[in-house]
Amino acid sequence: MLLEKCSSLDNRVLEAARDYRYLLDRGYPRKPSLDLVVSRYLLSRAERSLLLRCVHDSAYSLKILRSxxxxxxxxxxxxxxxxxxxxxxxxxxxxxxxxxxxxxxxxxxxxxxxxxxxxxxxxxxxxxxxxxxxxxxxxxxxxxxxxxxxxxxxxxxxxxxxxxxxxxxxxxxxxxxxxxxxxxxxxxxxxxxxxxxxxxxxxxxxxxxxxxxxxxxxxxxxxxxxxxxxxxxxxxxxxx
Missing domain, CATH: 3.40.50 (Rossmann fold)
Incomplete structure (x- = not known):
């Protein structure tokens, strides 16, 4: 992937990330939640991978930041x-x-x-x-x-x-x-x-x-x- 494509994420991906976090924080399973936002926001394979690897529930995120x-x-x-x-x-x-x-x-x-x-x-x-x-x-x-x-x-x-x-x-x-x-x-x-x-x-x-x-x-x-x-x-x- 070219570096200029890495420099920013469009609002569609960020909205998908926000919705995905919302679902995870409410206890919904990871895969169905991810599939839902991928379908809703028409995410590419790379964008799906980004959410899978980089977005977690709030409790996990805070735990890792603190440790x-x-x-x-x-x-x-x-x-x-x-x-x-x-x-x-x-x-x-x-x-x-x-x-x-x-x-x-x-x-x-x-x-x-x-x-x-x-x-x-x-x-x-x-x-x-x-x-x-x-x-x-x-x-x-x-x-x-x-x-x-x-x-x-x-x-x-x-x-x-x-x-x-x-x-x-x-x-x-x-x-x-x-x-x-x-x-x-x-x-x-x-x-x-x-x-x-x-x-x-x-x-x-x-x-x-x-x-x-x-x-x-x-x-x-x-x-x-x-x-x-x-x-x-x-x-x-x-x-x-």
């Missing part, structure tokens, strides 16, 4: 990184794709894993950006968690471990699991008393952990803030 930590707050703590999730958003950024600041304060792309499949060069670039960022903010312990079933997962993890162990002073551990999301949640519980946090934009994980960190979003915004569309976030968090 999010800043760059400086990762200093000296254990950080659990959902490696493919973080890489995907950064690769979308490198590929010039649209990125959005969602209602929970996390930056997300719309394309998912298609951005990194077979793109070893982009994966290496993303890992370098992650490593450079962590060099600045210095977590004490890093867990790199990856799903065993994902394409290229073992080679990506090996590359990430090698790069970070050579560059960072932190203790770096790679973790491969058939159910990476569950493993991340379990790991977070084991380090919660040490102030540990999870770096992911996966809403299923975010909802189940205590402290969260938008690693990909921080990297993207620090480099090119204008690349992130804030329309959805501002719709629900504007100051009167």
């Amino acid at each position: 999010s930590i800043s760059n400086n707050e990762i200093r000296g703590i254990p950080l659990i990184i959902d490696l493919l999730n973080v890489c995907t958003t950064i690769i979308a950024f490198l590929e010039g794709e649209c990125l959005y600041l969602c209602d929970d304060g996390f930056v997300r792309d719309l394309g998912g894993s298609r951005y990194w499949r077979g793109k070893k060069g982009r994966v290496a670039e993303a890992l370098r950006l992650i490593t450079d960022h962590l060099t600045l903010f210095k977590p004490r312990k890093i867990y790199l968690v990856i799903d065993r079933k994902a394409p290229m997962s073992l080679s990506i993890l090996a590359h990430a471990e090698d790069m970070m162990k050579k560059t960072l002073s932190a203790d770096v551990s790679g973790v491969v699991d058939n159910k990476a999301d569950r493993r991340i949640i379990d790991l977070e519980r084991s380090v919660v008393n040490e102030g540990g946090a999870v770096a992911t934009s996966d809403a299923v994980i975010l909802e189940r952990v205590s402290r969260v960190y938008d690693l990909a979003g921080k990297i993207v915004i620090n480099r090119e803030q204008f690349r992130v569309n804030r329309s959805i976030y501002d719709l629900f968090h504007h100051n009167p």
